[in-house]
Amino acid sequence: GAVVSQHPSRVICKSGTSVKIECRSLDFQATTMFWYRQFPKQSLMLMATSNEGSKATYEQGVEKDKFLINHASLTLSTLTVTSAHPEDSSFYICSARGERGYNEQFFGPGTRLTVL
Amino acid sequence: DAKTTQPPSMDCAEGRAANLPCNHSTISGNEYVYWYRQIHSQGPQYIIHGLKNNETNEMASLIITEDRKSSTLILPHATLRDTAVYYCIVRVNNAGNMLTFGGGTRLMVKP
Numbered sequence: 001g002a003v004v005s006q007h008p009s010r011v012i013c014k015s016g017t018s019v020k021i022e023c024r025s026l027d028f029q030a031t032t033m034f035w036y037r038q039f040p041k042q043s044l045m046l047m048a049t050s051n052e053g054s055k056a057t058y059e060q061g062v063e064k065d066k067f068l069i070n071h072a073s074l075t076l077s078t079l080t081v082t083s084a085h086p087e088d089s090s091f092y093i094c095s096a097r098g099e100r101g102y103n104e105q106f107f108g109p110g111t112r113l114t115v116l
Numbered sequence: 117d118a119k120t121t122q123p124p125s126m127d128c129a130e131g132r133a134a135n136l137p138c139n140h141s142t143i144s145g146n147e148y149v150y151w152y153r154q155i156h157s158q159g160p161q162y163i164i165h166g167l168k169n170n171e172t173n174e175m176a177s178l179i180i181t182e183d184r185k186s187s188t189l190i191l192p193h194a195t196l197r198d199t200a201v202y203y204c205i206v207r208v209n210n211a212g213n214m215l216t217f218g219g220g221t222r223l224m225v226k227p
Contacts, residue, residue: 034214044217093159105215107159
Protein backbone atom coordinates (compact mmCIF):
# COMPACT_ATOMS: atom_id res chain seq x y z
CA GLY A 1 0.00 0.00 0.00
CA ALA A 2 0.88 3.64 -0.27
CA VAL A 3 2.91 5.35 2.44
CA VAL A 4 1.81 8.30 4.52
CA SER A 5 4.24 9.91 6.92
CA GLN A 6 3.74 12.30 9.80
CA HIS A 7 6.16 14.60 11.52
CA PRO A 8 6.84 14.86 14.36
CA SER A 9 5.89 11.52 15.84
CA ARG A 10 5.81 12.98 19.31
CA VAL A 11 5.76 16.54 20.60
CA ILE A 12 5.62 18.07 24.05
CA CYS A 13 4.84 21.75 24.35
CA LYS A 14 3.88 24.35 26.89
CA SER A 15 0.35 25.61 27.23
CA GLY A 16 -0.30 28.59 24.97
CA THR A 17 2.14 27.65 22.25
CA SER A 18 1.28 26.54 18.73
CA VAL A 19 2.27 23.21 17.26
CA LYS A 20 2.43 22.24 13.59
CA ILE A 21 2.04 18.65 12.44
CA GLU A 22 2.94 17.64 8.90
CA CYS A 23 1.36 14.87 6.89
CA ARG A 24 2.94 13.72 3.65
CA SER A 25 1.95 11.19 1.03
CA LEU A 26 5.27 9.74 -0.06
CA ASP A 27 4.49 7.82 -3.22
CA PHE A 28 1.16 9.09 -4.45
CA GLN A 29 -0.72 12.31 -4.90
CA ALA A 30 -3.32 12.82 -2.22
CA THR A 31 -6.30 14.71 -3.54
CA THR A 32 -8.02 14.46 -0.17
CA MET A 33 -6.53 14.35 3.31
CA PHE A 34 -8.29 13.73 6.59
CA TRP A 35 -7.30 14.61 10.13
CA TYR A 36 -8.43 12.46 13.04
CA ARG A 37 -7.97 12.79 16.78
CA GLN A 38 -7.89 9.92 19.23
CA PHE A 39 -8.06 10.20 23.01
CA PRO A 40 -6.82 7.33 25.20
CA LYS A 41 -8.93 4.20 24.98
CA GLN A 42 -11.28 5.85 22.50
CA SER A 43 -11.85 5.47 18.79
CA LEU A 44 -10.68 7.83 16.08
CA MET A 45 -12.78 10.94 15.64
CA LEU A 46 -12.71 12.79 12.34
CA MET A 47 -11.76 16.44 12.77
CA ALA A 48 -11.66 17.75 9.23
CA THR A 49 -11.39 16.92 5.56
CA SER A 50 -9.24 18.89 3.18
CA ASN A 51 -8.91 18.90 -0.57
CA GLU A 52 -5.81 20.25 -2.21
CA GLY A 53 -6.07 23.95 -2.86
CA SER A 54 -9.32 24.53 -1.03
CA LYS A 55 -10.43 25.25 2.51
CA ALA A 56 -10.87 22.39 4.91
CA THR A 57 -14.29 21.18 5.97
CA TYR A 58 -14.48 20.80 9.73
CA GLU A 59 -16.67 18.39 11.66
CA GLN A 60 -19.20 19.75 14.07
CA GLY A 61 -17.64 20.83 17.33
CA VAL A 62 -14.13 21.27 15.92
CA GLU A 63 -12.92 24.86 16.12
CA LYS A 64 -11.49 25.86 12.78
CA ASP A 65 -9.62 28.83 14.26
CA LYS A 66 -7.91 26.56 16.74
CA PHE A 67 -7.05 23.72 14.38
CA LEU A 68 -5.69 25.30 11.23
CA ILE A 69 -5.40 22.98 8.27
CA ASN A 70 -3.46 23.73 5.13
CA HIS A 71 -3.40 21.41 2.13
CA ALA A 72 -1.21 23.43 -0.17
CA SER A 73 0.06 20.62 -2.36
CA LEU A 74 -0.95 17.13 -3.45
CA THR A 75 1.59 15.58 -1.10
CA LEU A 76 1.47 17.76 2.00
CA SER A 77 -1.12 18.79 4.54
CA THR A 78 -0.42 20.51 7.84
CA LEU A 79 -2.42 20.75 11.04
CA THR A 80 -1.55 23.61 13.37
CA VAL A 81 -2.88 23.48 16.90
CA THR A 82 -2.93 27.12 17.96
CA SER A 83 -2.64 28.22 21.57
CA ALA A 84 -2.57 24.62 22.72
CA HIS A 85 -3.99 23.67 26.11
CA PRO A 86 -3.69 20.45 28.11
CA GLU A 87 -7.08 19.28 26.86
CA ASP A 88 -5.68 19.30 23.32
CA SER A 89 -3.28 16.53 24.33
CA SER A 90 -4.17 13.63 22.07
CA PHE A 91 -3.02 11.33 19.29
CA TYR A 92 -3.46 13.07 15.93
CA ILE A 93 -3.62 10.90 12.84
CA CYS A 94 -3.76 11.98 9.23
CA SER A 95 -5.08 9.97 6.34
CA ALA A 96 -4.80 10.43 2.62
CA ARG A 97 -6.76 9.31 -0.35
CA GLY A 98 -5.30 9.36 -3.82
CA GLU A 99 -6.51 9.67 -7.32
CA ARG A 100 -6.57 5.92 -7.90
CA GLY A 101 -9.99 5.60 -6.45
CA TYR A 102 -12.11 6.04 -3.43
CA ASN A 103 -11.57 2.52 -2.19
CA GLU A 104 -8.30 3.27 -0.55
CA GLN A 105 -7.53 5.53 2.35
CA PHE A 106 -4.08 5.33 3.87
CA PHE A 107 -3.15 6.39 7.37
CA GLY A 108 -0.07 8.00 8.82
CA PRO A 109 1.61 6.66 11.96
CA GLY A 110 0.17 9.39 14.16
CA THR A 111 1.55 12.24 16.26
CA ARG A 112 1.36 12.15 20.04
CA LEU A 113 0.82 15.69 21.35
CA THR A 114 1.29 16.41 25.03
CA VAL A 115 0.55 19.92 26.26
CA LEU A 116 1.93 20.74 29.67
CA ASP B 117 -23.06 5.45 6.37
CA ALA B 118 -24.57 2.42 8.08
CA LYS B 119 -23.71 1.78 11.70
CA THR B 120 -21.79 -1.30 12.73
CA THR B 121 -21.81 -3.34 15.92
CA GLN B 122 -18.78 -5.27 17.12
CA PRO B 123 -17.97 -7.05 20.38
CA PRO B 124 -15.69 -4.82 22.47
CA SER B 125 -13.07 -7.49 23.05
CA MET B 126 -12.03 -11.01 22.11
CA ASP B 127 -9.22 -13.38 22.97
CA CYS B 128 -7.56 -15.83 20.64
CA ALA B 129 -4.84 -18.42 21.13
CA GLU B 130 -1.68 -17.95 19.12
CA GLY B 131 -1.72 -20.07 15.98
CA ARG B 132 -5.48 -20.46 15.96
CA ALA B 133 -7.92 -18.71 13.67
CA ALA B 134 -9.38 -15.46 14.94
CA ASN B 135 -12.94 -14.85 13.81
CA LEU B 136 -14.11 -11.29 14.35
CA PRO B 137 -17.82 -10.64 13.80
CA CYS B 138 -19.49 -7.45 12.70
CA ASN B 139 -23.17 -6.63 12.40
CA HIS B 140 -24.31 -4.06 9.88
CA SER B 141 -28.01 -4.75 9.56
CA THR B 142 -28.83 -1.36 8.03
CA ILE B 143 -26.26 -1.58 5.26
CA SER B 144 -27.46 -0.28 1.92
CA GLY B 145 -26.85 -1.83 -1.45
CA ASN B 146 -23.97 0.43 -2.48
CA GLU B 147 -22.05 0.30 0.81
CA TYR B 148 -18.84 -1.65 1.10
CA VAL B 149 -17.59 -3.42 4.22
CA TYR B 150 -14.09 -2.38 5.24
CA TRP B 151 -11.81 -3.73 7.93
CA TYR B 152 -8.94 -1.81 9.45
CA ARG B 153 -6.85 -2.53 12.49
CA GLN B 154 -4.90 -0.31 14.84
CA ILE B 155 -1.96 -1.60 16.77
CA HIS B 156 -1.27 0.35 19.94
CA SER B 157 -0.03 3.92 19.30
CA GLN B 158 0.05 3.46 15.53
CA GLY B 159 -2.16 4.64 12.69
CA PRO B 160 -4.88 2.33 11.36
CA GLN B 161 -3.84 -0.27 8.82
CA TYR B 162 -6.07 -1.39 5.96
CA ILE B 163 -6.86 -5.12 6.00
CA ILE B 164 -9.52 -5.93 3.47
CA HIS B 165 -12.82 -4.80 2.00
CA GLY B 166 -15.72 -6.27 0.05
CA LEU B 167 -19.17 -5.60 -1.31
CA LYS B 168 -21.00 -8.91 -1.71
CA ASN B 169 -18.56 -11.71 -2.36
CA ASN B 170 -16.15 -13.22 0.09
CA GLU B 171 -12.66 -11.83 -0.23
CA THR B 172 -9.22 -13.12 0.68
CA ASN B 173 -5.80 -11.52 0.66
CA GLU B 174 -2.46 -12.19 2.29
CA MET B 175 -3.65 -10.83 5.62
CA ALA B 176 -7.15 -12.13 6.09
CA SER B 177 -10.43 -13.41 4.70
CA LEU B 178 -13.71 -11.54 4.72
CA ILE B 179 -16.94 -13.50 4.80
CA ILE B 180 -20.10 -11.50 4.07
CA THR B 181 -23.47 -13.12 4.65
CA GLU B 182 -25.83 -13.42 1.71
CA ASP B 183 -28.16 -10.75 3.09
CA ARG B 184 -25.08 -8.57 3.78
CA LYS B 185 -26.29 -7.78 7.28
CA SER B 186 -23.19 -9.17 8.92
CA SER B 187 -19.65 -10.15 8.14
CA THR B 188 -16.72 -11.96 9.71
CA LEU B 189 -13.05 -11.15 9.44
CA ILE B 190 -10.89 -14.24 9.70
CA LEU B 191 -7.21 -14.19 10.59
CA PRO B 192 -6.30 -17.79 9.75
CA HIS B 193 -3.30 -18.21 12.04
CA ALA B 194 -3.21 -15.44 14.62
CA THR B 195 0.16 -14.32 15.95
CA LEU B 196 1.03 -12.11 18.90
CA ARG B 197 1.58 -9.27 16.45
CA ASP B 198 -2.08 -9.44 15.48
CA THR B 199 -3.04 -8.04 18.88
CA ALA B 200 -4.82 -4.82 17.97
CA VAL B 201 -8.18 -3.06 17.78
CA TYR B 202 -10.09 -4.17 14.69
CA TYR B 203 -12.57 -1.80 13.12
CA CYS B 204 -15.42 -2.81 10.83
CA ILE B 205 -16.66 0.11 8.75
CA VAL B 206 -19.30 0.35 6.07
CA ARG B 207 -19.23 3.15 3.57
CA VAL B 208 -20.14 4.21 0.09
CA ASN B 209 -17.18 4.63 -2.21
CA ASN B 210 -17.44 8.14 -3.48
CA ALA B 211 -15.40 11.29 -3.38
CA GLY B 212 -17.12 12.81 -0.40
CA ASN B 213 -16.90 9.83 1.87
CA MET B 214 -14.39 9.32 4.60
CA LEU B 215 -13.93 6.44 7.03
CA THR B 216 -15.93 6.77 10.24
CA PHE B 217 -14.67 4.63 13.10
CA GLY B 218 -16.79 2.96 15.74
CA GLY B 219 -15.61 1.27 18.88
CA GLY B 220 -13.97 -1.71 17.24
CA THR B 221 -13.00 -5.05 18.77
CA ARG B 222 -9.89 -5.31 20.89
CA LEU B 223 -8.32 -8.63 19.93
CA MET B 224 -5.83 -10.08 22.35
CA VAL B 225 -3.76 -12.95 20.96
CA LYS B 226 -2.36 -15.02 23.79
CA PRO B 227 0.56 -17.44 23.76
